[in-house]
Amino acid sequence: MAAGATTLLDQAVLNIAVPSMRQSLGATGADVQWIVAGYSLAFGLALVPGGSLGDLYGRKRLFMAGMAVFLLAGVTAATAAGPGFVIAARLVQGAAAGLVNAQVIGTVQDVFHGPDRGRALGLYAVTGGVATALGPPLGGALVAALGPAAGWRCCLLLSTPCAVLTLILAARRLPPPRRTARESRLDILGLGLLCGCALTLMVPFIRTPDSGGDAFLWGTAVCALAAVFAGHQRLRVRRGRQPLVHPALTSSKPYMLGTAVAMAQFGSSLAAFLVLTVFLQDGLGLTALLTAAVTLPGAAGMGVSSALAWRLVRRIGPRTVTVGLALGIGACLTAAAVTLWVPTAALPTALAGTQLMSGIAGGVTVSPNQAQVLEHAPPQAAGVGGAILQMAQRIAAAVCLTAVPAVYLHVASGQSGGDHSRAGYALASCVCAALLAVALLLSLRRGTAPPPRSSAPMVAHQAGAVPFSKEAT
Structure with a gap:
């Protein structure tokens, strides 16, 4: 929870200070x-x-x-003299945050x-909602x-005391390290291919291509890397070596559909929040x-409901997910309706x-x-299973944070006037509702399949790890 609060607060607090930083x-x-x-x-x-x-490890x-x-990267970014140093420090800080959060899901x-x-995941979500708020x-x-x-x-330094406190708590409270993977060697080629695929997929949405030809080249590169990665994983399976993406993950319908649900929900929520902040400041x-203050009730509602969702x-x-x-x-849809019909003052x-x-x-x-979703990740791939889930959400965020605001800006900038901003926000809200509708259909298709029973404890024991209990199995 401390790690989630530290890394998410750092990301949320900077957005409001971007104009000052640029100046x-x-x-x-x-x-x-x-x-x-x-x-x-x-x-x-x-x-x-x-x-x-x-x-x-x-x-x-x-x-x-x-x-x-x-x-250390946060302090470097806060004391940097030029934008290049800030960019480099933020890249290092983001990679460090990803490394930390991958261990959070694996530890859970x-x-x-x-x-x-x-x-536990609900309480982790509470801290995320509070930090974002x-x-x-x-x-x-x-x-x-x-x-x-x-x-x-000072915004960039705000996470420094949180990071220090998190380090102290981690040294005292985290369980001793133990290996849960079956093999002792890291799939370097698989990691490189997967990261390359994710990079070529996310970058065009972060920095829009200049032409249709550039977009086609980016898409071709993604498909090529994905095909090579899939072939490499199948080859490792045939050779009797454990692939980076565990076969129990790709063959599990609940895991794959649940990951798709998380992508649609995560991308929709972030895009809706971004469009709302732009509409409130530029449109109203x-x-x-x-x-x-307008967005604060959302974070508070998420914090309370996350704590009680279990x-x-x-x-x-x-069926809880379907209800949500x-x-x-x-x-x-209610946001779209009130935007079109409620007077500006209210x-x-x-x-x-x-x-x-x-x-x-x-x-x-x-x-x-x-x-x-994580119930269907085997113990020996718990960290990778959680990391793939989070990475898929980040990819969805990159796509939605580009596409949905583009819908709003296209309508809002058609002519000057608040009515067009209202129409743009209403349409963007309907797009977010459509994304959630896709997630709802996927959730219904997932069904209620029980998690597979695994022989992971024996495998882990043979590999030198501490065996899992029957309850974990």
């Missing part, structure tokens, strides 16, 4: 784009290598090493089982109190602090209400879906 550093638009997006890009690329290394040392690098897999795992108002307050030049630097003329899981089981997605669709209050509904829906959906 202070004299950064170009491309520089700012890489400062903001580079963190997420490096985060996503580090997840699968981090999960695989955690399975292979144990999680505690990697967790602490990643948090230490995160701390190792330590918690059954309903306790769902509750606190980021914009804290960043706005720092910039307002200290001025543009010093404000953005609200300040950054008032915008944060109780609903005990009552209705896997249906609530999310209703929240998006619109921020009405949108705060839809944000509360959306946050409750997210809390009911995210942690139960994560728990269901």
Whole structure:
């Protein structure tokens, strides 16, 4: 929970300080784009290598090493004299955050089982919601109190005491490192191919191609790398060696469909939040602090509902995710309706209400879906299974954060006037609702298949790892 709060607060607090950073550093638009997006890009690329290394060498040392690098990179970014140094430091910091979060999911897999795992993931989601909620108002307050030049630097330093506290807690509380992977050698080629595939897929959405030809080349590169990666994994299986992506993951319908549900929900929620903040500030003329106040009920709703979602899981089981997605669709459609029909003076209050509904829906959906997906990841691939889930969400975020705001901007910039901004936000909300509808259909197709019973404890014991209990099996 401390690791999630530290890494997510760092990302959330910076968004509000971007204009001040650009002014202070004299950064170009491309520089700012890489400062903001580079963190997420490096985060996503580090997840699968981090999960695989955690399975292979144990999680505690990697967790602490990643948090230490995160701390040092954050201080470097805050004291940098030019945009190039900030970009480099943020890339390193994002990779370190990805390494840390890969160990978080793997540790939850190792330590918690059954309903306790769902509750642990729910509490982890609570910290994410709280950190995301606190980021914009804290960043706005720092910039307002200290001025543009010093404000953005203090925003980057805000995670420093959190990182120090997390390191102290990790040294005292995390379980001793143990190896859970079957093989002792890392699939370097597989890691390189998978990271290359993710990189070529995410970069065009972070930095839009200049022409259709460039987009075609990026798409061709993604397909080629994906084909080579799939062939490499099949070859390792035929040779009797464990592939990077465990066969139990790719052959599991609940795991694959649950990952697709997580992608659609994650991408939709982030895109909806971004479009809302742009609409409130550019369309309605609200300040950054008032915008944060409108979005705060959503984070609060997600925090409370995430903490209580495990109780609903005990009552209705896997249908909890379906209920949450249906609530999310209703929240998006309600936001579109109030945007078109509610007067301007009352619109921020009405949108705060839809944000509360959306946050409750997210809390009911995210942690139960994560728990269901990770139930189908075998113990010897717990870290990789969780990392692939998170990386898939990051890819979805890169796609949705480009496509959905483009819909809003296309309509809102057609002519000047608030009506067009309203129409753009309403249409973007409907697009987010459509994404959630796809997730709802996938959730219904997933069914209620029980997790497979694995012989992982015997395999782990033969490999020299501590055997798992019967409850874990």
